[in-house]
Amino acid sequence: MSSDSSTPTAPTRPPGTARKDGPDSSRRSERSRHAIYDAALASVAEVGYQRTTIEGIASRAGVGKQTIYRWWSSKADVLLEAFLDLSEQASEAAGGTPWEFPDTGDLAADLKFVLRATVDELLDPKFEAPSRALAAEGVVNARLGEQFVTKLLEPQLQLYVGRLRSAQDSGQVRADIDPRIALELFVAPLAQRWLQRSGPLSHGYTDTLVDYALHGIAAR
Amino acid sequence: MSSDSSTPTAPTRPPGTARKDGPDSSRRSERSRHAIYDAALASVAEVGYQRTTIEGIASRAGVGKQTIYRWWSSKADVLLEAFLDLSEQASEAAGGTPWEFPDTGDLAADLKFVLRATVDELLDPKFEAPSRALAAEGVVNARLGEQFVTKLLEPQLQLYVGRLRSAQDSGQVRADIDPRIALELFVAPLAQRWLQRSGPLSHGYTDTLVDYALHGIAAR
Amino acid sequence: MSSDSSTPTAPTRPPGTARKDGPDSSRRSERSRHAIYDAALASVAEVGYQRTTIEGIASRAGVGKQTIYRWWSSKADVLLEAFLDLSEQASEAAGGTPWEFPDTGDLAADLKFVLRATVDELLDPKFEAPSRALAAEGVVNARLGEQFVTKLLEPQLQLYVGRLRSAQDSGQVRADIDPRIALELFVAPLAQRWLQRSGPLSHGYTDTLVDYALHGIAAR
Amino acid sequence: MSSDSSTPTAPTRPPGTARKDGPDSSRRSERSRHAIYDAALASVAEVGYQRTTIEGIASRAGVGKQTIYRWWSSKADVLLEAFLDLSEQASEAAGGTPWEFPDTGDLAADLKFVLRATVDELLDPKFEAPSRALAAEGVVNARLGEQFVTKLLEPQLQLYVGRLRSAQDSGQVRADIDPRIALELFVAPLAQRWLQRSGPLSHGYTDTLVDYALHGIAAR
DNA sequence: TTATAAACGAGACGGTACGTCCAGTCTTAAC
DNA sequence: GTTAAGACTGGACGTACCGTCTCGTTTATAA
Known part of the structure; x- marks a missing residue:
C-alpha cells in the first residue's frame, strides 16, 4: 500500500461528511x-x-x-x-440540459406554447396519480408541502420569471410588474382547475388565460 | 301501533318518500x-x-x-x-340572506375588498384544518372533489361571475370577456398560494392581483 | 315482553357480574x-x-x-x-366422573399400575409437545408456572395423596408419613426423567421406584 | 501476488489440523x-x-x-x-479439586448435608435466572437438553452414585439397589419443586426426603 | 519482519412476528 | 327499526430481532 503519512488513523470517510448517528449512507x-x-x-x-x-x-x-x-x-x-x-x-x-423556456421574442406565443405543453403533461395518466398524491399530501402536511414547492414547483415557476424578465427587457411587459406575481395569472388558474377539477383543461383555455393576463380584462 | 289496514307490512314512511332499501331517514x-x-x-x-x-x-x-x-x-x-x-x-x-357580493360601482375596489376578506378567512385557524382536509381529499378523490366544487367552491365563484357581468353591463369590463375564466385570474393565485404554500398571503398581494388582472401586464 | 316492573332501567347483566372495563365476556x-x-x-x-x-x-x-x-x-x-x-x-x-385412583387394597400394585399408565401417557406424542411447552414456560414464567401447578399438576398429585391416606388407614403406610411428600418419591423421578431427559422411561423403571420408595434403600 | 510455487491454493494451516470449512479456532x-x-x-x-x-x-x-x-x-x-x-x-x-461428595461414614448425614447445600444454591438469585433459562430450554429443545444433562446434571448425579456405592460397600445400603435410580428418590423431588414451583424448598424438606428414601414409607 | 488471510466491530439487508390501531360488518339489548 | 355498544375478521402500522451479507480494520501466524 502506498503509505499516506498524513492521516494514518483517520476513519475512512471523506472530510466534511461527519455523521452524528443516523444510518451510514455510504453503505x-x-x-x-x-x-x-x-x-x-x-x-x-x-x-x-x-x-x-x-x-x-x-x-x-x-x-x-x-x-x-x-x-x-x-x-x-x-x-x-x-x-x-x-x-x-x-x-x-432528455439530454444534459434540463429544460429551457422558449424565447422566440413573442411572449404571448411562448407562454401559450408552454402552457399547452403543461396541459398535455397534466392530462398524462402516467404522471397524474403520483402528482395528485404529492400535491394532496402537501396541502395537509406542511413539511412535505414545503419540500414539494421548493424542489418541484418553484424551480418550474422560476423559468416563467426568467421569461417575463426577458420580456420586460424587450419592453413587452411593463417594468413595474413583479414577474413572480404575474406568472400566477396564467399558472394558478391552470393549477386550480387541475387540482380541484373546477373546470376543464384545454389548449383554448390556456390561450385565453394568456390573452386576459397580458392585456387585462378592463375596458381600455 | 295504530294499525294501517292497507299496507300492513310497509315501513312507516309518509307517501312520496319511498326509497328502495336504504335506512329510513324519517327516523x-x-x-x-x-x-x-x-x-x-x-x-x-x-x-x-x-x-x-x-x-x-x-x-x-x-x-x-x-x-x-x-x-x-x-x-x-x-x-x-x-x-x-x-x-x-x-x-x-349572519341573518337570512346568505351573502352578497358588494357592488359599489367601483369594480377594482369591490374585488380588493372581497379578496382581502378571503385572505383573512383563509388565515383563520378555525377554518383552516377542515378546509385543507377537504381540499386535499378532493385532490385525490374525484367523487368528493366534485362535491366539494359543486357545493362549496362553485357557488362562491358564481358570485364573482355576477359581479363581473355587472361590470360588463356598466362598461368597466370588456364585453367579450368570459367572466367564469376571468375570475380565476385573481381567485386562483390566492387559492394556489394557500393550498400549496407557494407564497405569502397578504392584502397587498391580492390588491396587486386585481390590478394586474384588470389592466394586464403587457406594455400598452 | 314480560314486563319487569322492579328494575326497568337496569342494564341486562346478571347481578354479581359487574364488570369494570375489560371486554364483555357475555358476548x-x-x-x-x-x-x-x-x-x-x-x-x-x-x-x-x-x-x-x-x-x-x-x-x-x-x-x-x-x-x-x-x-x-x-x-x-x-x-x-x-x-x-x-x-x-x-x-x-370419559363419562362424568373425571378419574379415580384405583384402590385394590394392594398399594404397591395400584401405584405401579398408575405409574405405568403415566409413562404411557408421557410417551404419547399427541400430548408431548404441548405438555413440554407448558412445563418449560412454567419453569421460566412464575405466573404461568403457578397456574400450571394449581390447575393441572396439583389436582393429579392430590389423587396420590388420597390413595396414600387410604393406605395409612389400612396400616400399609406408616402413620407419621406426610403423603404430600411421600408421593414425590415416585412421581418426581418420573417427572425429572421426562422433563430433563435424564434417563429412559419404562414400566420396569417405575416398578423399581415404587419398590425403593415403599421399602427404602437402606439395609434392614 | 507473491507466488508460492509449492502450494499455491492451499490454506495456510499446519499439517494435521485440517478442517473442512468451519472457522479457525486458533485465531x-x-x-x-x-x-x-x-x-x-x-x-x-x-x-x-x-x-x-x-x-x-x-x-x-x-x-x-x-x-x-x-x-x-x-x-x-x-x-x-x-x-x-x-x-x-x-x-x-474453589481451589483445584472440583468438588467431592462428603463421606463421613454416615450416609444419612452426608446426604442431608449435600441436599441442604443444594437447596441454598438453588435459592441463590445469582444462579437462578440462567439455571431456569437453561433448564426450560432443555425441556423443549432436545439437543440442548441432552447437553445440559451430560455436561451439567449427570456429572453431579454421578457424585451421588459414588457415595451410594460406598454405602453399599459398607453395608448401609442394600447391594441389590441400583444407585443411579436410588439417587433420584431424593434428588428428583427437590428438582421438581424447584423447576415447577410445586412446593416450598427447605432444609427440613430435604431431611425428610432422605429419611423416607432410606427407610421407605411402608409399615415394617 | 512483513504480508496476508482470517477474525473482528459495525451495521445494512430481506424477512418474520410482534402488539396496536382502525376499517367496515355484525350482533345484541334498549328504547 | 334506529340507536349505543362493542365483538368480530382483516390488514397496515411502526418496531424489534433474526440470521446473512458486506464493509473496512485489526491481528496473528507463516513466509
Whole structure:
C-alpha cells in the first residue's frame, strides 16, 4: 500500500461528511433504493395513494420494511423522492440540459406554447396519480408541502420569471410588474382547475388565460 | 301501533318518500347527526384529518360506529357534510340572506375588498384544518372533489361571475370577456398560494392581483 | 315482553357480574374460542412451541389477531387454557366422573399400575409437545408456572395423596408419613426423567421406584 | 501476488489440523469470548431469557453479531457455554479439586448435608435466572437438553452414585439397589419443586426426603 | 519482519412476528 | 327499526430481532 503519512488513523470517510448517528449512507444499497422508487410509483399508479402501503411497496420491491423506514420517514416522503428521481431521470434522458423556456421574442406565443405543453403533461395518466398524491399530501402536511414547492414547483415557476424578465427587457411587459406575481395569472388558474377539477383543461383555455393576463380584462 | 289496514307490512314512511332499501331517514336522530358533525370538526381541528378516525368521531359523539356507516360512506363524506352544515349555520347566523357580493360601482375596489376578506378567512385557524382536509381529499378523490366544487367552491365563484357581468353591463369590463375564466385570474393565485404554500398571503398581494388582472401586464 | 316492573332501567347483566372495563365476556364468540384452542394445540404439535406464533394461530383459526389479544395475554396463556379445555373435554368424554385412583387394597400394585399408565401417557406424542411447552414456560414464567401447578399438576398429585391416606388407614403406610411428600418419591423421578431427559422411561423403571420408595434403600 | 510455487491454493494451516470449512479456532479472540459470556449471563439475569437477544448480547459485549454466529448456533448455546464457563471458574476459584461428595461414614448425614447445600444454591438469585433459562430450554429443545444433562446434571448425579456405592460397600445400603435410580428418590423431588414451583424448598424438606428414601414409607 | 488471510466491530439487508390501531360488518339489548 | 355498544375478521402500522451479507480494520501466524 502506498503509505499516506498524513492521516494514518483517520476513519475512512471523506472530510466534511461527519455523521452524528443516523444510518451510514455510504453503505446504502442503490439497488434497493431504486426498487423502492419503482414500486412506490407503480403502486400509486395502480391502486392510488391511499391504498398504497409501506408494506405493499416493500414486498413489491423485494425489500424489508425496515429498509424503507431506515431511509424515509413516511409514505409521502418515499413518493416525493421517487418523483424527484423520476424527474431527474427524465431530464437526464432528455439530454444534459434540463429544460429551457422558449424565447422566440413573442411572449404571448411562448407562454401559450408552454402552457399547452403543461396541459398535455397534466392530462398524462402516467404522471397524474403520483402528482395528485404529492400535491394532496402537501396541502395537509406542511413539511412535505414545503419540500414539494421548493424542489418541484418553484424551480418550474422560476423559468416563467426568467421569461417575463426577458420580456420586460424587450419592453413587452411593463417594468413595474413583479414577474413572480404575474406568472400566477396564467399558472394558478391552470393549477386550480387541475387540482380541484373546477373546470376543464384545454389548449383554448390556456390561450385565453394568456390573452386576459397580458392585456387585462378592463375596458381600455 | 295504530294499525294501517292497507299496507300492513310497509315501513312507516309518509307517501312520496319511498326509497328502495336504504335506512329510513324519517327516523333519523338529529341529535346524533349534529353530535357527529361537531365531533368530526373538532377532531380534525385537534389532531388533523389523517389522525381523525371514524371510531374517534363515534366515541367523541357518543354514537355507535354503525350510526356513522349507516348515513355516510366515508370519513371524507362526514367531514364534507359537517362543513356544509357549518357554512349554513354561519350564514343563517349572519341573518337570512346568505351573502352578497358588494357592488359599489367601483369594480377594482369591490374585488380588493372581497379578496382581502378571503385572505383573512383563509388565515383563520378555525377554518383552516377542515378546509385543507377537504381540499386535499378532493385532490385525490374525484367523487368528493366534485362535491366539494359543486357545493362549496362553485357557488362562491358564481358570485364573482355576477359581479363581473355587472361590470360588463356598466362598461368597466370588456364585453367579450368570459367572466367564469376571468375570475380565476385573481381567485386562483390566492387559492394556489394557500393550498400549496407557494407564497405569502397578504392584502397587498391580492390588491396587486386585481390590478394586474384588470389592466394586464403587457406594455400598452 | 314480560314486563319487569322492579328494575326497568337496569342494564341486562346478571347481578354479581359487574364488570369494570375489560371486554364483555357475555358476548364472546364460542366458535372463535374453540377454533383458537384447536389451532394452538395443532400448531404446537406440528411446529413446536417456539415456532408457534400468535399470527399463525389466528390465521389457522380464521380469527383476527385482536380476538386473541382481547382474551389472552400471551401465547403461553392461550396454550394453557387450550390444554385445560382439552383435559376437560377428555374427562367429560370419559363419562362424568373425571378419574379415580384405583384402590385394590394392594398399594404397591395400584401405584405401579398408575405409574405405568403415566409413562404411557408421557410417551404419547399427541400430548408431548404441548405438555413440554407448558412445563418449560412454567419453569421460566412464575405466573404461568403457578397456574400450571394449581390447575393441572396439583389436582393429579392430590389423587396420590388420597390413595396414600387410604393406605395409612389400612396400616400399609406408616402413620407419621406426610403423603404430600411421600408421593414425590415416585412421581418426581418420573417427572425429572421426562422433563430433563435424564434417563429412559419404562414400566420396569417405575416398578423399581415404587419398590425403593415403599421399602427404602437402606439395609434392614 | 507473491507466488508460492509449492502450494499455491492451499490454506495456510499446519499439517494435521485440517478442517473442512468451519472457522479457525486458533485465531479466536478470547477477549470476545469472555465478553460474550459475561454479557449473556448479565442480560439473562437482568431481563430474563426470553427478552435476551443475540443483538443485545453483541452490543453489550461490544462485539459484532457475526462473532456470535460464527462460534455458536443459538442463544441457548451461548448461554449453556457461558454457564459451563461460570461453573469452571467457580470450581477453579474453589481451589483445584472440583468438588467431592462428603463421606463421613454416615450416609444419612452426608446426604442431608449435600441436599441442604443444594437447596441454598438453588435459592441463590445469582444462579437462578440462567439455571431456569437453561433448564426450560432443555425441556423443549432436545439437543440442548441432552447437553445440559451430560455436561451439567449427570456429572453431579454421578457424585451421588459414588457415595451410594460406598454405602453399599459398607453395608448401609442394600447391594441389590441400583444407585443411579436410588439417587433420584431424593434428588428428583427437590428438582421438581424447584423447576415447577410445586412446593416450598427447605432444609427440613430435604431431611425428610432422605429419611423416607432410606427407610421407605411402608409399615415394617 | 512483513504480508496476508482470517477474525473482528459495525451495521445494512430481506424477512418474520410482534402488539396496536382502525376499517367496515355484525350482533345484541334498549328504547 | 334506529340507536349505543362493542365483538368480530382483516390488514397496515411502526418496531424489534433474526440470521446473512458486506464493509473496512485489526491481528496473528507463516513466509
